[in-house]
Amino acid sequence: MDHHLLEKYNTLESTIHKLDPRTKILFSLLYVLTVVFTVPGDIVKLGALLLVIVSVIIMAKIPLIYVFKRSLVIFPFVFIIAMFLPFFSVADGSGFIELKVLGLNLSRKGLYIFWNSLFKAWFAIMAMILLSSTTSFPLMLKGLALLKVPFILIMILSFMYRYIFVLIDKAQKLNRAVKLRHFSLNNFKQIKIIANMIGLLFIMTYEKGERIYQSMVSRGFEGNIKLMDRLKIKAVDIVFSVVVLTVLLFINLWSFL
Amino acid sequence: MEFPLNDAIEIEKLTYSYPDGRVALDNVSFNVSRGETVGIIGSNGAGKTTLLLHLPGILQGSGNLKIAGYEMNSKNLKNIRKAVGLVFQEPDDQLFMPTVFDDIAFAPLQFGREPEEIHKIVHEVLRKVGLSGFEERLAHHLSFGEKKRVAIAVALAMNPEILVFDEPTSNLDPHARKELIVLIKGLNNTKVIAGHDMEMIKETCTKVIVVNKGKVAAEGTPAEIFSNKVLLETNMLI
Ligand SMILES: Nc1ncnc2c1ncn2[C@@H]1O[C@H](COP(=O)(O)OP(=O)(O)OP(=O)(O)O)[C@@H](O)[C@H]1O
Numbered sequence: 001m002d003h004h005l006l007e008k009y010n011t012l013e014s015t016i017h018k019l020d021p022r023t024k025i026l027f028s029l030l031y032v033l034t035v036v037f038t039v040p041g042d043i044v045k046l047g048a049l050l051l052v053i054v055s056v057i058i059m060a061k062i063p064l065i066y067v068f069k070r071s072l073v074i075f076p077f078v079f080i081i082a083m084f085l086p087f088f089s090v091a092d093g094s095g096f097i098e099l100k101v102l103g104l105n106l107s108r109k110g111l112y113i114f115w116n117s118l119f120k121a122w123f124a125i126m127a128m129i130l131l132s133s134t135t136s137f138p139l140m141l142k143g144l145a146l147l148k149v150p151f152i153l154i155m156i157l158s159f160m161y162r163y164i165f166v167l168i169d170k171a172q173k174l175n176r177a178v179k180l181r182h183f184s185l186n187n188f189k190q191i192k193i194i195a196n197m198i199g200l201l202f203i204m205t206y207e208k209g210e211r212i213y214q215s216m217v218s219r220g221f222e223g224n225i226k227l228m229d230r231l232k233i234k235a236v237d238i239v240f241s242v243v244v245l246t247v248l249l250f251i252n253l254w255s256f257l
Numbered sequence: 258m259e260f261p262l263n264d265a266i267e268i269e270k271l272t273y274s275y276p277d278g279r280v281a282l283d284n285v286s287f288n289v290s291r292g293e294t295v296g297i298i299g300s301n302g303a304g305k306t307t308l309l310l311h312l313p314g315i316l317q318g319s320g321n322l323k324i325a326g327y328e329m330n331s332k333n334l335k336n337i338r339k340a341v342g343l344v345f346q347e348p349d350d351q352l353f354m355p356t357v358f359d360d361i362a363f364a365p366l367q368f369g370r371e372p373e374e375i376h377k378i379v380h381e382v383l384r385k386v387g388l389s390g391f392e393e394r395l396a397h398h399l400s401f402g403e404k405k406r407v408a409i410a411v412a413l414a415m416n417p418e419i420l421v422f423d424e425p426t427s428n429l430d431p432h433a434r435k436e437l438i439v440l441i442k443g444l445n446n447t448k449v450i451a452g453h454d455m456e457m458i459k460e461t462c463t464k465v466i467v468v469n470k471g472k473v474a475a476e477g478t479p480a481e482i483f484s485n486k487v488l489l490e491t492n493m494l495i
């Protein structure tokens with residue numbers, strides 16, 4: 001597998017990359033919250049929020065086109081979830097048909113909600129792409145740990161990150177071995193072989209887990225892992241926080257001014 | 258006490274069977290003196306890995322073990338694990354943290370070292386294995402040879418009296434193998450090295466123990482063992 005997809009822009013040098021992961025995680029959350037609490041019709045606020053994310057992407061030296069392309073993955077999910085909304089008048093529950101397009105009955109309220117979920121998901125995914133392309137996975141885990149995410153969850157993610165590539169490697173080797181020996185297979189045989197491969201992979205991972213546990217035990221593991229906090233809030237974090245907080249506050253309070 | 262005081266490892270009548278009933282070690286006894294480098298050779302399945310896993314008390318068979326002056330029992334286990342640095346055959350099994358720093362820091366952290374001290378330790382052991390500056394590297398981006406070196410750095414982190422290697426040169430290219438041998442020779446801990454790589458054992462060890470089907474078949478200097486073709490053949494080593 002291409003492990004670089006996850007880590008493609010992690011090693012760039014930019015102000016955003018230098019930020020503490022905690023700062024980035026918190027502001028990503030704050031940004032997503034602001035997006036969620038935006039009224040769909042508030043075009044000015046939406047534009048301002050778009051401007052914020054685009055400027056941070058530019059500051060991080062990540063190509064806009066890359067973020068845009070990757071953000072497209074969210075659309076199928078939103079479509080599947082929200083596809084039928086325009087055909088119902090969910091909001092008022094009356095089922096009242098308001099629009100007729102190409103012979104289809106559409107509801108204005110439904111369309112409104114559909115558009116609402118679409119742009120919110122899109123803005124949120126852009127923030128997440130930005131976060132993951134400027135923060136390496138290990139640093140993200142450190143940040144989450146310091147933000148008091150349950151420890152067991154951090155360890156599960158950490159092991160997953162460490163061994164997913166090892167596992168994929170193993171699976172690919174198995175697959176190659178199968179392909180070398182069987183040229184043409186009917187579907188039934190193929191299913192049998194795949195089932196065997198899954199079984200084998202399960203045993204392999206089980207044994208690997210056992211050896212990893214032995215490695216942990218020989219290094220003093222006694223049931224709970226101690227981790228080290230190597231992160232420090234720097235001046236750049238304070239500056240970034242103040243600026244972005246002011247901007248977000250301004251955007252949120254704009255309509256009341 | 259009849260044992261000489263300067264022995265790093267004393268093993269007496271160690272027997273171990275795996276849960277499925279297979280007897281992997283059968284009445285194994287030998288000693289390793291302080292500062293000595295002992296090679297353990299034997300064919301596939303002879304019991305080398307099983308034996309090595311007993312040294313830090315990961316597996317516990319019957320018999321008497323004394324490691325770095327500590328009787329093997331649950332009370333001494335922590336001290337024994339501090340005194341034994343185990344280098345696994347497969348570095349992916351040993352290196353389970355995302356970054357090199359976190360992996361090396363793991364043992365010192367579990368044993369309660371202070372953060373400033375840990376930074377020094379990581380820096381120092383990386384220098385020892387010739388990987389200065391590798392702190393923030395991601396484990397899954399390292400080459401196999403680099404992983405092997407990091408695995409040694411991990412084992413060195415607690416400054417152990419005894420270093421244990423399970424087939425340290427397997428899967429290395431000739432150049433990396435040579436460099437690793439130089440690295441191992443340069444470490445002056447008491448060492449136990451298991452392997453099939455006879456040249457490597459000959460070059461690094463002062464004593465060789467031959468195991469076959471879980472039993473000690475012979476013990477001697479490298480010169481004695483490697484010149485005895487009959488012995489090597491009956492133990493399926495050539
Ligand atoms: N987890 C296990 N469960 C059951 N039997 C095992 C287990 N691990 C090893 N064995 C068996 O114990 C015996 C000794 O295995 P061990 O791994 O110690 O051999 P080895 O000398 O290290 O071999 P190799 O050179 O292949 O690494 C073998 O017969 C092996 O099949």
Ligand SMILES: [Mg+2]
Nearest residue numbers: 305306346423
């Ligand atoms: Mg082995």
